[in-house]
Amino acid sequence: MPDVQALVNDFVLKLKRRKIEGSHATAKQTAEILRSVVSQHRMPYTNQAASLIDAVRAVGEQMIAANPVELAVGNIVRRVLHIIREEDLSSTTTAIEGLGLSDDDVDGDENEDHPALSAAVLAAAARSTLRAPSLQTLLEDIPVSAAAPPNSSSGGDSEGRSKSAEKSSRSRKLKHDVIEAMNELIQDIDTCHEQISEQAVEHIHQNEVILTLGRSRTVKEFLYAAKEKKRSFRVFVAEGAPRYQGHVLAKELVAKGLQTTVITDSAVFAMISRVNMVIVGAHAIMANGGVVAPVGINMVALAAQKHAVPFVVVAGSHKLCPLYPHNPEVLLNELKSPSDLLDFGEFSDCMDFGIQGGSPLLHVVNPTFDYIPPKLVSLFITDTGGHNPSYIYRLIADYYSADDLVVQGKSTS
Amino acid sequence: MWRRSASFVVDKRYYQHDELPLAMDPQNPNPNPNPNANPLSAYYLTRAEHHAVVTSDWLAQAQAAVGRHPSPPPPPETIAGGGGGKERGFGVIDEFNYWRKKPDLAEAVAAIMALAAVIRSSEATTMMELEIELKTASDTLKSWDTTSISLSAGCDLFMRYVTRTSALEYEDFDAAKRRLIERGEKFGExxxxxxxxxxxxxxxxxxxxxxxxxxxxxxxxxxxxxLAASNRKLFRVLCTEGRPDRTGLRFSNELSALGVPVKLLIDSAVAYAMDEVDMVFVGADGIVESGGIINMMGTYQIALVAHSMNKPVYVAAESYKFARMYPLDQKDLAPALRPIEFGVPIPPGVEVEKSARDYTPPQYLTLLFTDLGALTPSVVSDELIQLYL
Incomplete structure (x- = not known):
């Protein structure tokens, strides 16, 4: 697998040099690299899932460490780990169920300490291990983990004892299933814009005024979709200093025949009373329902709250991050080059290191992201539909398994 | 002049409780001599035992052993033996009381242990019989102390597990029984x-x-x-005094033994100190369906102050404290009463608010840390619905 390592190194380097940016691009590339990691991985005879998970995790750690601000990388790594666990479990449970029907002895000596467990019970319990812990499984938990550690494929072991011939076919099957699921994931990342924009007509009504800030591809497609369905509405675009991506968006919208007004960022408060809905994109959605978004959006959210304007965030599910923003101002921001704000020629004479003990008087800070607390968000629109901020935990429980959050959390910090 | 609260039903119960603790006997199939036939709730007594209400004796003791961890006397190792010989109703309460005495066990755990003991001593031969027996036992337990939320939550959880879990299907009765007992006993773990x-x-x-x-x-x-202290985190703790049982003093003592800088506040100094606080951490007696918590008196006002100053309020509580209740206001709970000493005689005709706990609505809580993960308050109802629907 040297060529995979080369691919990974290349990607890591690009991440470090900020050659690849944006959650969509990074998510897609991460998924593609992990797919080749999985397909090139040599499966051992026992504990295939565990070895696959280790391989993916090793690569994942490198990629997450390369640019921790790109949360989408970590999200995809965790999604892939979850996929492996899920596929492993589904094949294990079918194997156990099959064994339980045909041969009770194997099942009996597989868990000597719990002879009372029947095959069906074990299968049901194994299924529940992947689900996020809940009150329902609280009482069932301990014996399950004692009998069948979730990571190792205990079904695979018992099967190895009985029928070793089937094993090679099973190993190929696990890999095949995982790769298939990953292909689906990559396709989901590609098509998330379409699925989100399908919902546009439900949210944008005739003659409404929409405000957005900066440029987000998801927002653009969302507005296009509403326009295509013959809705006529007006869009206010705040320019999104200092990168002024709003100008680009305004041009694109006008090209599609949308009524567009460009305003400065500082005019958001002045205009918000005329707005019916704010729609913005996001960099990441955190586990508590908070949003990491391009700088300036928190101000828009506050303005929207002040005037009770719905604040809607559109984002694909690859932006769903299972981490909590412990200290968002410090942890999840990136400071860009000050040249966006000031030309070097203008401020180079202020940076006279001779005046004040070697430190310049002028500082230029250019943060990339804002953190918007969940209480300011009215609605999330993802490819699976509209959700309340307090519902995000459920999406996260569906997409990620609890084991991966902790391990990755440790490795990233 | 005095207006009665809207939830007059509770008020009625309040007075009943005050005068006639045995008034519920007609409904109770297993009349049990409640050892606490006084206006103090059993819930409060448990708390007092576990959390060592601070008295002047205790303070003297603590002073004598400055910095040393005051180890509670080991619980008497008299095994109650499941109470098999006695009548069922008495047995379960004895068992419960035995487990309740253990300093590290929560009430819900004690309840589940007691119910597991009921299964062990049961002579039932069918699942249905066992269920009925358990139901009676859990009703007895619940009515023995109507004020404890985690007790009833623990009983409900175990009953739900026994009656509706799919894990017991396809098994013979003895195996199922063994499994239930084992599960109940593991619950402490x-x-x-x-x-x-x-x-x-x-x-x-x-x-x-x-x-x-x-x-x-x-x-x-x-x-x-x-754990944070042993991870070498640097942090400072402000402890409220926790009048009238002064549980905060006990807490500050434990913390200073760990080498954590502690500052004691009187309960009314919370708002004064809030600007230097980064987060509020509280436990909970019970987490209710709305996602709000029921906790020691004063939690509500701390949460209100923290909310108005934009500080996060974190709740740390085990998931077996999730209770199927939906209090609409403070008076919607059966009040748990406790004695309050003012040091001076109270003039006659002056009433004293003796309730030991209050209800904090979910909008003032930031996150709940439970063994199910870090949850937003709205998750609680979701979990409860999934379990009991």
Whole structure:
């Protein structure tokens, strides 16, 4: 697998040099690299899932460490780990169920300490291990983990004892299933814009005024979709200093025949009373329902709250991050080059290191992201539909398994 | 002049409770001599035992052993033997009381242990019989102490597990019984594990140099701070006094033994100190369906102050404290009464508010740390619905 390592190194380097940016691009590339990691991985005879998970995790750690601000990388790594666990479990449970029907002895000596467990019970319990812990499984938990550690494929072991011939076919099957699921994931990342924009007509009504800030591809497609369905509405675009991506968006919208007004960022408060809905994109959605978004959006959210304007965030599910923003101002921001704000020629004479003990008087800070607390968000629109901020935990429980959050959390910090 | 609260039903119960604790006997199939036939709730007595209400004796003791951890006397090792010979109703309460005495066991755990003991001593031969027996036992337990939320939550959880779990299908009765007993007995372990899980979860949220406000004595919060201290995090703790049982004093003593800088506040100084606080950590007696918590008196006002000053309020509690209740206001709970000493005689005709706990609505809580993960308050109802629907 040297060529995979080369691919990974290349990607890591690009991440470090900020050659690849944006959650969509990074998510897609991460998924593609992990797919080749999985397909090139040599499966051992026992504990295939565990070895696959280790391989993916090793690569994942490198990629997450390369640019921790790109949360989408970590999200995809965790999604892939979850996929492996899920596929492993589904094949294990079918194997156990099959064994339980045909041969009770194997099942009996597989868990000597719990002879009372029947095959069906074990299968049901194994299924529940992947689900996020809940009150329902609280009482069932301990014996399950004692009998069948979730990571190792205990079904695979018992099967190895009985029928070793089937094993090679099973190993190929696990890999095949995982790769298939990953292909689906990559396709989901590609098509998330379409699925989100399908919902546009439900949210944008005739003659409404929409405000957005900066440029987000998801927002653009969302507005296009509403326009295509013959809705006529007006869009206010705040320019999104200092990168002024709003100008680009305004041009694109006008090209599609949308009524567009460009305003400065500082005019958001002045205009918000005329707005019916704010729609913005996001960099990441955190586990508590908070949003990491391009700088300036928190101000828009506050303005929207002040005037009770719905604040809607559109984002694909690859932006769903299972981490909590412990200290968002410090942890999840990136400071860009000050040249966006000031030309070097203008401020180079202020940076006279001779005046004040070697430190310049002028500082230029250019943060990339804002953190918007969940209480300011009215609605999330993802490819699976509209959700309340307090519902995000459920999406996260569906997409990620609890084991991966902790391990990755440790490795990233 | 005095207006009665809208929830007059509760008020009625309140007075009934005050005068005639045995008034419920007609409804209760197993009349039990409640040892606490006084206006103090059994819930409060348990708390007092576990969290060591601070008296002047205790303070003298603590002073004598400055910095040393005051180890509670080991519980008497007299096994109650399941109460098999006695009548069922008495047995379950004895068993419950035996487990309740253990300093590390929560009430819900004690309840589940007691119910497991009922299964062991049961002579039922069918699942249905066993269920009926368990139902009676759990009703007895619940009516023995109507004020404890985690007791009834523990009973409900175990009953739900026995009656509706799919894990018991396809098995013969004896095996199922054995399984239930084993599960019940493991529950103590589960609860200890839960505390550790919660402590791990919280670690990411405690950053170096932060100031944490705690209220009252909570074993989970103590575990959290213990782990943080052993992870060499630098933080400062403000402890409220926790009048009238002064559980905060006990808590501050535990913390200073760990080498954590502690500052004691009187309960009314919370708003004054809030600007230097980075987060509030509280435990909970019960988490209700709305996602709000029921906890020691004073939690509500601390949450209100923290909310108005934009400080996060974190709750650390085990998931078996999720209770199927939906209090609409403070008076919607059966009040747990406790004695309050003012040091001076109270003039005649002056009433004293003796309730030991209050209800904090979910909008004032930031996150709940449970063994199910860090949850937003709205998750609680989701979990409860999934379990009991």
């Amino acid at each position: 589960i609860s200890l594990k839960a505390r550790r899980t919660i402590a791990m979860l919280c670690q990411d949220f405690i950053f170096d140099g932060c100031t944490i406000l705690v209220h009252g004595f909570s074993r989970v919060v103590l575990e959290v701070l213990k």
